[in-house]
Amino acid sequence: MIVSLSDSRMLKKIKKQDMNAIIHWFDTRKSKFYKIGWAYLKSHHDVEDVFHNTIIKVHEKIHQLKEEQYFDTWVTSIFINECRNLYRKNKQREMEGPVVTEDMSQHETKVEVLDGLAQLDEKYKEIIILKYMKGFSQDEIAEILKVPVGTIKSRLYRGLILLRKVIEGGEGNEL
Structure with missing residues (x-):
């Protein structure tokens, strides 16, 4: 930079x-x-x-x-x-x-994602937030969190799988 x-x-x-x-x-x-x-x-x-x-x-x-x-x-x-x-x-x-929701489907999707993130272990949640909500690269996230890039990649992958399971109604804490 x-x-x-x-x-x-x-x-x-x-x-x-x-x-x-x-x-x-x-x-x-x-x-x-x-x-x-x-x-x-x-x-x-x-x-x-x-x-x-x-x-x-x-x-x-x-x-x-x-x-x-x-x-x-x-x-x-x-x-x-x-x-x-x-x-x-x-x-x-x-x-x-309680989370207040409206009838707009896009807003409901955002609420579902945020609620799903809240249920994830912090090590997955923070990487997903930094990557997809803040736009940091995996290298930048590794620098911020002071962990290897490989760890960031694997946590991001696992975190997204867990988030999908949570949003779809399954238990997300298996990995």
Whole structure:
């Protein structure tokens, strides 16, 4: 990934722990991160909390970034980890509400897929979300999750099989 001149300037400000630069960087990419957060948390309030936590972590840990070209991937990893942490906390509280559906078949299909994803083991769910909802390549997903590309490919394949079984009404937890 090539870092543009404006991104390079922004990154220099971020490395100097300029909170306004970090917030501006996030604001320009908010929809990308929001979609990831929504896939995990399904709550506007929770996604906003994750935004704030991620901004603070980036601010505090920017000195740990080794290569500028991986800044976006590094931040995405932090954001996903924050989503996972909050998801686990929410799951422990078991405060899940019913999903509201409408009569539109496309909306129902999306709800079925999201409900199916919610039933999958996290290792499959996050790869499917990153690949098909966020458009990351398998190589980028491997970098974000810090696992080999072969593992990403096999989990993606197994996850899609399990998702299909869940959506079609079978038990999906066999693999």
